[in-house]
Amino acid sequence: MMVFRQFIKLTSTELRLFWREPIALFFTFIFPVFFLFMTMEIFIPADAPKEIVINYVTPSLMVLIIASTAIYGVPMTIVSYRKIKFLKRLKGSPVTPIIIMGSFGLANFIATLLGIALLVALAMGVYGASLAGSPVSFLASFVLVFLSLAAIFLFIPAVARSERTAIAISQIIFFPMMFFSGVFIPLDRLPDWIRSYISPFLPVTYGVELLQRLWLGTPFDDLTREVFILLGVLCLGLVIAARTFRWE
Amino acid sequence: MRPVITVKDLTKKYGSLRAVDGVSFAVYENEIFGIVGPNGAGKTTTVECLEGLRVPSSGSIRVLGLEPKADGYKLRQLIGIQLQEGKFPDRIKVKEALELFASFYSRSVPAGHLLEKVGLLDKADDYFDNLSGGQKQRLSIALALVNDPQVVFFDELTTGLDPQARRAMWGMVRSTREAGKTVILVTHFMEEAERLCDRVAIVDQGKIVALDTPANLIRSIDGGLRINFSVNDSGIAAQLESIEGCRLTASNRDITIQCADYRVVGEVIRILGENDCDFHDFTVSKPALEDVFLSITGKEIRE
Known part of the structure; x- marks a missing residue:
């Protein structure tokens, strides 16, 4: 029960701090x-x-x-919290590393989700975008990416x-990642x-591939290659992080 | 008195470097226990082993009957920590930081009560970034006390603060003890240790070189008193040297006399007067903890 309270409080505090960070916003x-x-x-003919x-x-x-959260937001937060010894101070209180990292992850996920909600609302409202695939598998894939x-x-x-x-x-x-993985420019161009x-060596490429094709209506079953590659990236990332992460 | 902390043969190695080298001591209930020494002496490493933030290479530690490595989460419910140079996110508000840390513990002191105690009640809605150096340290103290801990660790609490803020911190350390807590105070600032601590462990190169009350440590070194003055005619030195129990050093017209008791002071003044000797800048000083460090290690302790 206390673990739950710690987790909620850390997540909500982190979200508040995100809200006060102009660059992240x-x-x-x-x-x-x-x-x-x-x-x-402008860009399209x-x-x-x-x-x-x-x-x-x-x-x-x-x-x-997602990529800006993953490449800028999370690493910057960790580096700055480490530098001011906030990570170490958290470790010096009765909170487990899993709670600390999990709450950082969830706070950043919620922030990303809010950013995407705004984007999708405008894309749907102004340009009539619509999700052709299954919302459940799209959301699950979004979490995976x-x-x-x-x-x-x-x-x-x-x-x-x-x-x-x-x-x-x-x-x-x-x-470079944004340019070469189909985010800014479609891959076929x-x-x-x-x-x-x-x-093919950029993990973001598979994120774009997976979400774009699900959005356009390709069934989830036809995208197992992308899903497995992203799962592999996830495992690799966690293994590297577990071995190299420094609290101070 | 029962010990709340016992440390036996604590060693922490980094490669071939022994940051802490076979340290043993006990801290008793409700005392302010000082760990002093120059930067890099192993003070912080020692307390971080006690807090469970570092794993010792060897030796045994008991804090409140718990082993910091094995019972870390249980132990950290009962202790309070202020880290050397520890800061908080720029954009966290004072009361948010308190609420956050309060949520980590099974028992916590109301935020308003703590803020009042450290004099930050009117800063509750300020961002951490907007606090002065002294106010930031007050917040660290409040956060170290948020769980009403039995043992509190302060690490270089006053480093970088101006003298006024430093004195305010000392008051807070004393009132922490008066609230019934045991305090471990790490500092490289000897005057601070001398004024605050009941007992002091002097640490140098990973070892405890002396451990006692500040008064006993000071008494333990030779030449208890130091008399300094300047004369116009240094010929008087020869006469002064004949005073029993006095060690005289003269450089040009500046004379320093080390002696064990105040009778020598009277004797010196009598001789100066009888010889109609002009003297000025006459001071008598008692040695401080700083001199103890110098006398034991042969080194000055300086920032």
Whole structure:
């Protein structure tokens, strides 16, 4: 019972702190919406059928939000909490590491979900986006994409000692990842060599693939390859994090 | 008095470095126990082993009858911790931090009561970032006391604070003890240990080099009193040297005399007067804990 209370309180406090962080708010709420309008109004050819394009754009921008949480939000929080010894202080109280990490994960998941709710509301309201597949398998896949990306990028706080290094690493990873994995530009418009030698090695690619195709109505059963790869990424991320994570 | 903490042969190695090297001591109920020494002496490593934040390489520890490694979660319900240079997220409000930590414990003191005690009642809605250095430390104290702990660990509580804030912290440490708690105070600031602690362990290079009350430690070193003054004619030194039980060192016109008791002071003044000797800047000082460290280790303790 007490474990439950600790978990709820840590999660709600973390969410409050997220709410007070302008950069996190920008990447979660403003940037994806801005990108949605830029794409729909400027980037796509004027004669392209918007009601079709929107259903490709919406799921890929969901992955943008997940990736920014996974690559920026979580690593930065961990590095800064470690630096001020807040992580160590938490460890010095009767809270288990699983509660601490679980609550960070849940708070970031909720924040991501809120960002996506705003994006989807606008995509549906303004451009008539609609989910063709099953909502249950879409939601489950969304959770999987979140967990696997959040886990694999936990190597950033393991490598970076300072916030400055963490930002540098995140930036080096984030933008190429967004360009080469089908988030900013559809995969079929990328050069062949990128598609065959770079994209398949980026975990984000499988997140975009999975969510986009489920959104467009491909049955879950036809996407087992993506699901298994993401599960593999999740396990790999957790193993690396468990071995390299530093509390101080 | 029963011991609340017993440590036997505690050793913590990092590679070939022995950060803590065979340390043994006991801390009794309701005392303020000081662990002092220069930076890097192994003070923080020692208390972090007691808190269960670090695993000792060897030795045994009992805190409130519990073994910190095996019973960590149980133990941390009963102790309070303030970490050296420990801070909180910039955008957490004072009362939010208190509520958060209160939720971790099976028993907790009401937030308002704690804030009043540390003088932060009017800062309850302020962000951590907006607090002064002293206020941040007050919050750390409040958070260390949130579970009404039996044992409280303060690690370099006053480092980096101005003298006024430092004195305020000392008051809080004393009132923590008066509330019936046992306090372990880690500091490299000797004056602090001397003023606050009932007993002090002096640590150097991972070992306890002395452990006693501050008064006993000071008494234990030679040349209890130190007389300093300047003269215009240093010829007087030869006469002064003949006083029994006095050790004189003269450099130019500055004379330092070390002696065991105050009779020598009278004797010195008598000789100076009889010889019509002009002297100035006459001071008599008692040695401090700082001198104890110097005399035992042969090193100055400095930040």
